[in-house]
Amino acid sequence: MKKLIQTIKNIYKIEDLRKRIIYTLGIILIYRLGSFVVLPGVDPKALGALQQQTSEGLLGLLNMFSGGAFSNASVFALGIMPYISASIVIQLLSIAVPYFQKLQREGESGRRKINQITRYLTVIVTLGQAPAYITNLVAQVPSTAIYPFSMDVLTPPLFFWVSSVLILICGTLFVMWLGERITDNGIGNGISLIIMIGIIARLPFALFAEFISRVEQQTGGLVVFVVELIVLVFVILLCILLVQGTRRIPVQFAKRVIGNKQYGGVRQYIPLKVNAAGVMPIIFAQAIMFVPITLVGFTTSEALTGFASAFANFNGFWYNFTFALLIILFTYFYTAITINPQQMAEDMKKNGGFIPGIKPGKRTAEFIDTIMSRITLPGSIFLAFVAIMPAFIHIFGVNMQFAQFYGGTSLLIMVGVVLDTLQQIESHLLMRHYDGLTKSGRIKGRSSMGM
Numbered sequence: 001m002k003k004l005i006q007t008i009k010n011i012y013k014i015e016d017l018r019k020r021i022i023y024t025l026g027i028i029l030i031y032r033l034g035s036f037v038v039l040p041g042v043d044p045k046a047l048g049a050l051q052q053q054t055s056e057g058l059l060g061l062l063n064m065f066s067g068g069a070f071s072n073a074s075v076f077a078l079g080i081m082p083y084i085s086a087s088i089v090i091q092l093l094s095i096a097v098p099y100f101q102k103l104q105r106e107g108e109s110g111r112r113k114i115n116q117i118t119r120y121l122t123v124i125v126t127l128g129q130a131p132a133y134i135t136n137l138v139a140q141v142p143s144t145a146i147y148p149f150s151m152d153v154l155t156p157p158l159f160f161w162v163s164s165v166l167i168l169i170c171g172t173l174f175v176m177w178l179g180e181r182i183t184d185n186g187i188g189n190g191i192s193l194i195i196m197i198g199i200i201a202r203l204p205f206a207l208f209a210e211f212i213s214r215v216e217q218q219t220g221g222l223v224v225f226v227v228e229l230i231v232l233v234f235v236i237l238l239c240i241l242l243v244q245g246t247r248r249i250p251v252q253f254a255k256r257v258i259g260n261k262q263y264g265g266v267r268q269y270i271p272l273k274v275n276a277a278g279v280m281p282i283i284f285a286q287a288i289m290f291v292p293i294t295l296v297g298f299t300t301s302e303a304l305t306g307f308a309s310a311f312a313n314f315n316g317f318w319y320n321f322t323f324a325l326l327i328i329l330f331t332y333f334y335t336a337i338t339i340n341p342q343q344m345a346e347d348m349k350k351n352g353g354f355i356p357g358i359k360p361g362k363r364t365a366e367f368i369d370t371i372m373s374r375i376t377l378p379g380s381i382f383l384a385f386v387a388i389m390p391a392f393i394h395i396f397g398v399n400m401q402f403a404q405f406y407g408g409t410s411l412l413i414m415v416g417v418v419l420d421t422l423q424q425i426e427s428h429l430l431m432r433h434y435d436g437l438t439k440s441g442r443i444k445g446r447s448s449m450g451m
Contacts, residue, residue, distance in 0.1 A: 010429055017187070017428040024186035027178050028197050034076045034174075035069035035198075039167060041146055041160050042073045042137070050140040060401065064410060065286075067198030073137055075171040078129055080194050083176045085287045086121035090114060091337065122176060123169060130168040134161060188421035195283070196417040199410045206401035213399055228398060235389070235406050239415040242275050242382055249371060253353040268353075272372055274379040276339055279416040281330035281380070282387050285323055315391045315400075324384035331380035341368035386412060 012018055038044040054063040054071040063070040066079035094100040094114075103110035138146070146160060175194060182190030210228070214221035248269040345365035354360045358367045393403040404410050 007429075011425065014428055014432055017425065020185065020187045021425075024182050024188065024193070027182050027186060027190075028193070031076070031175065031178055031194060031197065032067065032201065034171070035067045035074050035201075036072055037075050039073050039075060039077070039164050041164070042141070043146070044072070046142050047071065047073055047140075049142070050137060060404075064202045064401075064404065065195060065198050067201040069198075070133075075167050076175055077133060078126060078168055078172050079198065080172070080175050080179065080191055081287055082126040082129055082172050083118070083122045083179075083191065084283055085125050086118050088284050088287055089121060090118050091334075095337065119173070119176070122172065126169045126172045127165070130165040131161070133168065134164050187424055188417065192279075192413070192417045192420070196414050199414055202401065203405060206399065206405065210399045210402040228402075232406060235386075235411065236415065239386060239412055240419070242379070242386065242412075248272075249368070250356060251348065251353050252356050253351065270344070270368070272339075272368070272375060274375050275331070275383055276372070276376070276379075277331045277334035279412045280334050281327045281383065282412055284330045284334070285326035285387075288326060289319070289323055315394055320388040320391050324388050327384040327387055328380040331383060332376060335372060335376050339372060341365040341372065344368055383412070 011021070038047075050073065051071040054060050062079075062081065065081060066074075066077060069076040069079060090100065094104055100114065103114050106113075176191075179190030179194050182188065182193055184190075186193075211225060214225040214228075217224070248271050251268050251270055253268055342365045345361060345368065348354065348364060349360045355364055355367060358364050390400075390403040390406050393406040394400050398406070
């Protein structure tokens with residue numbers, strides 16, 4: 001406790017870090033307040049059916065990502081997910097389209113162009129998702145919930161449709177802008193923090209609901225609740241290991257001895273992460289799993305509706321099987337675009353380094369690529385297993401809202417984002433010669449990939 005108090009004092013002493021943390025908290029407060037601002041023309045007291053619909057299943061997960069804004073018919077109802085979907089498309093194009101490959105090689109100017117294109121694509125994606133959301137909203141609310149434009153909820157006026165779609169688009173862009181402001185002027189990755197805050201906002205409600213359900217049991221309810229908390233802590237520790245796990249490759253750096261022609265060597269290591277992609281594969285896979293629900297909003301086809309309902313069942317076999325498969329594929333994909341074995345081999349060669357027993361250059365790149373493929377496979381499978389764990393937990397009678405925190409997208413995002421944020425805070429402390437947050441002073445987040 002004494003060390004924690006001293007660490008807080010040290011954080012307060014660093015003016016830049018203090019301002020960044022306060023700025024981040026202020027942006028988060030704006031985001032949370034906006035999630036309770038209901039769309040104009042919608043009666044907030046008549047959203048019971050929508051809130052019941054989003055209490056579980058895939059819509060419940062989407063509601064959790066938005067911090068409850070989805071069920072509140074808020075101006076932030078679509079949250080940051082359209083931006084995530086647009087980012088997936090752009091990253092896929094960066095592999096197949098030469099123009100985007102060229103932009104990636106242009107450095108900072110290319111990154112700005114890619115970000116601008118991503119924003120435009122976000123508008124297009126939101127333009128497709130917003131009408132689907134309004135269609136579902138109109139179908140769920142009672143006939144008196146949409147006012148004062150029309151008393152017939154089945155045929156709301158064009159003005160309500162157009163204004164609501166425009167507001168949802170602006171709401172998503174504003175949330176995206178808030179995330180970028182956190183990244184530029186705050187602490188941590190803004191987009192990831194916004195997603196994490198939405199998830200954490202639902203945790204107290206889920207925990208209280210599970211506690212009440214266990215207390216109502218005649219025998220052993222509280223004991224079961226305590227066991228559930230112990231299991232939750234164990235799963236959190238597993239997620240931390242998954243995020244921080246590394247495989248070290250020994251590297252020998254040649255060092256010339258002054259005064260003669262002999263060469264010595266300094267042994268160092270390349271820490272290749274078991275899960276180099278972090279939580280991004282889960283976020284990407286989850287965004288794709290929202291597509292069937294979006295398509296249903298534009299059709300009355302029974303076949304498509306049945307297909308979407310199968311993938312909207314959060315506990316169903318096909319949903320979890322497809323979700324796990326997408327996570328494994330995206331783990332390899334994201335690892336491939338974030339780690340370049342060829343570039344690593346060239347950098348080692350320029351600095352006089354080599355892997356013992358492996359020739360520098362092409363052979364080194366092939367060796368690193370082979371190692372990454374081997375350690376990514378168990379990492380991706382474990383990541384997929386943790387992602388679908390809530391479905392197994394729910395089988396044992398755990399409330400679905402609380403079961404989502406036993407793994408899945410929610411827990412991994414929370415663990416990854418918290419570690420990243422703590423890593424940045426620790427970097428500020430160590431840079432100014434203060435003690436870090438841990439005794440070792442080495443918190444490894446999702447993005448730590450130093451040599």
